[in-house]
Amino acid sequence: MHQKITIILLLIVNTVISQNIKSVQLRPFQENNFSSIVPLGTVLELSFDDLDADSKEYQYKVEHMTHDWQSSRLSSSQYIDGFDQNTILNVTNSFNTFQNYTHYSIQIPNVNTVITKSGNYLLSVLNYDDEVVLTRRFVLYESATTVGVTVARSRNTKTLNTQQTVQFSINHPNITINNPGQEINVVVLKNKNWNEKITDLQPTFFKQNQLLYTYTNKTNFWGGNEYLNFDSKFVRNTSLNIVRVVKKDIFHHFLYPFTYNKYREYSYNPDINGQFVIRTLEANDSNTEADYAMMHFSLLADEPFTGKEVYVYGAFNDFNISDDNKMQYEAKEKSYTGNILLKQGFYNYTFATLNSDGNLNTNDINGSFYETENEYTVIVYYKPFGSFYERVIGIGTGYFNQNK
Template sequence: MYIFKYLLISIITLLPIYSSANNPVFTGVGIHTVQLHKTGWNQSMPIIHLNSQEELTLSFDEFAYDTKNYQYSIIHCNANWEESDLMQTEYVQGFMPNPVLDYQYSFNTTFDYIHYSLAFPNEDIQLKLSGNYIIKVFELGEEDKPILTRPFFVSESEVSIVPQIKYTASSSLRSSMQEIHFSILHPRFRIDNPREQIKVVLQQNGRWDNQMTELKPLFVRDSELVYEHNREILFDGGNEYRWLDLRSTRFAAEYVEGISFHDPHYHFTLFPDKNLGDRSYFYREDFNGKYYIDVRENRDPEIEGDYVYVHFKLPVEKPFLNSNIYISGGLTNWQMDTKNQMQYNVQTQMYELSLLLKQGFYNYQYLVQEQSNPHAEVSYFEGNYGQTENDYTIYVYYRSFSDNYDRLVGVNIANSLKYTLTK
């Protein structure tokens, strides 16, 4: 039985707790299909444990005929993705930058590209501290002009995180929202002032726009921090992701109206997508917005997967006046910018967008974002359902009064089906 040190009671004011933290994702012109995951598991989050044998793989394609002398370096960041006040030697064992040496030329594709890959930590660099990191790739001598940046995480196991995903007690939100409760257990890790020393980030699937950061424990018990804020840690349930199969250029999969070849490239025209916002919930297995590269007619998708133009269409009677519509998911790097913003076609009465994608299997959703609001809404075209299957990643950061960086002392990835939605 736990002995209370003291009890912290938070007055729930429903103040916004969504983060507008720096987004550490950047992709330069001509760079495509950037993937960062655990080596051998391409659907995984880029999270490894400190002082383990775990490894991450970064890969990307560049539309080019000749290779470039690419280098990479790694930057330690605080919990808000700002560069830490650390010397490079404090968090890396080895020297930087280092070359990206593994590359292959595309074969028998309509787009000529070079596929680069890199596994790390490796013989050149080892990571000495936990926390948030950014890897950036650039041409030799141009470190201040990266061609891409991607975030990754190095975690300690100082705390355990016990999550629970449930229907909210509010009857008006019960059918559409998911409420997240969790406890942080630290029996062998001293935390003197949890409200000041602990920072928690809560992320739904891979989205950055609606992640929560300003969370404080409701109860502080002996070796336990309890986060049970009714009506505060709430996420839109959303809906299962739509899917798109581009693995074959010969046979049109479901939702593909037609495949055409306009010399020299392939075009996939999709059937107009339906508005799911006013329909009943229906479970469909998905990847929660992720994708994987694959081809039907060839053997090596990394270099034999072609790039094709995919034409999306979303019927809407009238254009939105003060909001934008975006295609969201791993296929657009979870970003909301001009590259994945749909444009309204008055003649067809549809929002339309063409994306250049590598052959594979993709998940996506349509998000609506008011121009003055960084948090996008999923409900309008996808619907909101409390029983939707989602992944929630809980990051726990710790900084003592003598530390000069944020330690990532625990991570938990909770699936809403595994951690059963309780009534």
């Protein structure tokens, strides 16, 4: 497992977001559920803001994908009852905010678009010129198997204190699997982040109606560290980890600086694994009444990281990097600084480095520890001989437990 994440430019499933599209979320309606991996038939809601605030006409498009996020062989009529592309009609302007914006939302499925098959899906938003404004991935699964997942401290003596091992089993009494090497693909995700995954796994043992994946090294993930956080639920006043608020054309929030320490030790801090929640305590409707503030991040370091760029990293931009979340080193202040315009809410974030080879590392600055509480999701894809597409026949979830 290579936890350094290779950034591949122009990959179709990477999010393409203009500077004026913010606060993109694709989630089910359950409270505190951030996952877009849901049972077939579950309603997901896509929402986002356009800071141009000019009520553009956007369309959504749904496309069925393979397990490795390539376009599948199915035509839209084979996996959708209705239309795979349609106009987003739920459009509302912001109210009583310093930063004007237009809020868009669409539910999938809806009366015009009913998805009939499990699998990977790419949801795109297109502008008037049919240009892709943003994309988000989601997975619809059938509960045709039972997937058991365990997470333990690494058994490799070299990574005993820095990595975690994921092992799992697929129980399939109602599914006939003749050739697992050809018919089954599995993906192991860390914290619902598609940039941190392990694929290309074969079963280590076979039992009747059961496949076992009991690797000791091949399914190792870097533990990482708990995410940092802040809460901007009050736009005019300081709140959690916000040390100063300045009113200009919009509000500017200055976060407590983070100090880099190469000998940093693990300290438990509950988090939501990099996710964010839009909320304000100063209005009734967070969708259209939550304001935007310029968040000022700072990372104290005696000297810059040689040959590396530094980024603020989290689900607020789908775990991607861009100029929008890049930090600059200020030699006089001995710190990296970065400013990101974000809607009011509770946010998790961390710092990531990008080297000259295009490898992104989320552990350079905040460290990696076997104790870190992470969530791992195993997705099982099934394509029997003669089938034209891959079903998702089950998922399993496991959490690290320090007592194991």
